[in-house]
Amino acid sequence: MIHVKAYAAQSAASPIAPFSLDRRDPGPHDVQIDILYCGVCHSDLHQARNDWGNSLYPMVPGHEIVGRVKAVGAHVKRLKIGDLAGVGCMVDSCRHCAPCEAGLEQYCVEGATWTYNAHERGSQQLTFGGYSEAIVSDERFVVKIPPTMDLKAVAPLLCAGITTYSPLRHWKVGPGQKVGVIGLGGLGHMGVKFAKAFGAHVVMVTTSPGKGKDAIRLGADEVLVSKDLDAMAKAKGSFDFLLNTIPVGHDVNPYLELLKLDGAMVLVGALTPLDPVLGGNLIHGRRSLAGSGIGGMPETQEMIDFCAEHGIVSDVEMIRIQDINKAYERLLKNDVHYRFVIDMASLKDAG
Template structure:
């Protein structure tokens, strides 16, 4: 049995420690910095929709104390004696995973999310320490093995980098896996946190981008982000005119919707990639058979792939469109997320606003 990891310092965090209690400032214990560990003083942490589900225990019982956050950007303040990748003062990131078995076929191929033993998520995963489970980035600091820490390009706005570590890699990984490239025609369904990153990244890859949206209110944003065309999905004429023109559809919508109609847009041998976790979808075999359509899905990417994304974004000066908020606004941010009232991701100003005296409004 692995020895229990020794406890290190106590830090402030934003989370819950009583069943279904409102989010508030709590104290948590981080492990002692080991020989391969990096201590990160957190500056910013993006707010992902999954954080909301987690804190509100909408995915089942949440282990307490609970601290979400897996879009972490901060400064290295301590390193273990065998750390070689980072030095004190580096700006780094931590994404959705902080460990895995590292030996299975998937881990060896940089497919950490599909680890046979189950990857260790940045929050909510069982581990052998004093708390018993991982605690995320809504906190002053985190201690992570250097193999799961990422370098942040110096030319990018650090707050706006944070969502790249989840929203960005969630769309980048399937685009690379399924073969989006220069000259591809990509249609993106939904222009939210994932969708707006998909537009930016596909355009930077040299693809032609069409945004599919229910709302005409997103048209201006779509063109500003680099889309060549916008199709309002309720406009039957526009939808029909776009038939058989698209190579890939990236579906980011998490609500129930008609996937069968989307396949009309695809050319023969086209691909539809599901990223939104819809409660249920009905697929007619004929919608796939008649044009040899491929139906796929994707979770997030591995560590090497995430670093490639960050380097690509550094080269092309790509970040997320964000609204920076203080930790006292977390509950209001959650309410606005549920209303899709953000363009396009919230990021918490951890360093500037998290302290023991914060009252969540």
């Protein structure tokens, strides 16, 4: 067993606080990573507070994990001691269903094993996330990070990055297309960067006129303020693709109307019920409303390599682990540009 300092929530009501945990010793296919940075995803907050009603305690959140390889099992091939490495939202899957065999482990028919707030496969042992000193994971669920990258700003790529990269690739977003990214937060700011890097004409669609300037800085060609009904009416039927990063249920109808013939809007944030969709908004224009969740492990590595090649990382604001509860409060107010990342060196000061 490896004894690890960590921070955990003990219940829905308790703040994130110091916690000790034991990780398994690395097996023959495992990689042991000393965690250097961990991004703070909106879903960390929801799960820590049991907003989705499925929380398991004690919970060590964090699934945007980067660090340095400390040890590898005898059969590990892609990684060696000293490499920079990352772990995202999954640490295991069944590995034999059709999606797993296609490298789409996130859609595992039996359900992927999530990095935290889950049980290890075939065990009652809870999984524990990245708000901790170290993690041990099977090599298949570890990506290799090129040493040229700004590691702290790589962390959010493991969730916010792949969640936006994957649908833009799957729906073949590229040159000649007008693409909207709805919502400018952790996911949205990565969506803008990727859609731009793929060659699309990128429009930031936001409720907040104040976010326009920043959207342009991130790479957007235009800003469409969704509360400006005249601008929305003028934009009807003009978009090839919409990446919808809004993290809660909302009225998607005004966005569907923005799509041209055969256009698709893909949800990556809202797991909860949407306001009633008007069937006619799908039938007129043969539009699609779809969803997409993170990405498979081969595509996650592809995304990291793409980012290294194109100089793409997240815009991050560094925090100490001791400030995680304050960070959650700011997250609730969308007061972050655009992702908090915990400097795990701060954990040394923990009790």
